[in-house]
Amino acid sequence: MKYIAITDHYYGDGTELYRKNEINRMVYLEKCAISTKYGVKVVGGAEFNISQNVNKWEKLKKLAWKLVGVHGWFLDRESTTLDALYDYFEEAANRYDVFAHIERELHRVDSCKHGGRLTEEIKLFLRRLVLLAKEKNIILELNESSLKDDKEGAYDRLLYWLAFAKEQGVLISVGSDSHYCEQIGIFRNAVDVLNEVYYPREKVINCNENLLQKLFG
Numbered sequence: 001m002k003y004i005a006i007t008d009h010y011y012g013d014g015t016e017l018y019r020k021n022e023i024n025r026m027v028y029l030e031k032c033a034i035s036t037k038y039g040v041k042v043v044g045g046a047e048f049n050i051s052q053n054v055n056k057w058e059k060l061k062k063l064a065w066k067l068v069g070v071h072g073w074f075l076d077r078e079s080t081t082l083d084a085l086y087d088y089f090e091e092a093a094n095r096y097d098v099f100a101h102i103e104r105e106l107h108r109v110d111s112c113k114h115g116g117r118l119t120e121e122i123k124l125f126l127r128r129l130v131l132l133a134k135e136k137n138i139i140l141e142l143n144e145s146s147l148k149d150d151k152e153g154a155y156d157r158l159l160y161w162l163a164f165a166k167e168q169g170v171l172i173s174v175g176s177d178s179h180y181c182e183q184i185g186i187f188r189n190a191v192d193v194l195n196e197v198y199y200p201r202e203k204v205i206n207c208n209e210n211l212l213q214k215l216f217g
């Protein structure tokens with residue numbers, strides 16, 4: 001490994017980052033691409049939630065790698081339509097670097113009417129999101145843990161957007177979604193899928209060292 005991005009979930013509104021311990025933690029993460037003695041560069045980041053209310057953004061915006069994803073507990077499942085979800089992403093595009101695992105949890109919105117099915121509306125939503133990413137230079141995340149178990153049709157949705165993203169030439173990043181040290185750097189399922197759809201190597205930032213250098217030093 002040459003780079004590692006640390007992207008713990010962030011649930012706050014930014015207020016606590018003015019306390020001493022939190023400031024120290026953020027100062028470490030802000031310094032992106034710190035070389036460790038083994039030559040691995042550490043990229044500081046965090047994963048946010050779509051529709052999360054962050055009032056104090058000053059310290060958070062310095063993080064080099066900010067992902068935002070759909071996480072059900074931040075959404076009112078009854079009232080959130082696919083259009084409303086798209087609007088959240090459109091607004092988020094000005095703040096974040098990456099849209100994470102965009103196929104996830106879509107079966108839960110729009111009063112669950114899509115279930116796990118890849119309906120025409122879901123396809124349209126995914127295409128719009130890919131085009132938004134392209135327009136705003138947002139990177140799309142291919143998430144290893146989405147592929148480990150096929151939750152509610154997430155795998156079909158993932159293959160669908162990935163094929164469209166390839167067609168559109170959108171950059172993707174592959175994330176391990178590690179919640180334990182032994183999961184770091186393990187991308188077996190993601191690599192299989194990338195080979196299956198022939199995703200161009202230079203469009204996968206994990207495989208493109210020039211781009212990583214440009215982004216993080």
Ligand SMILES: [Zn+2]
Binds near residue numbers: 047069071100101
């Ligand atoms: Zn996530």
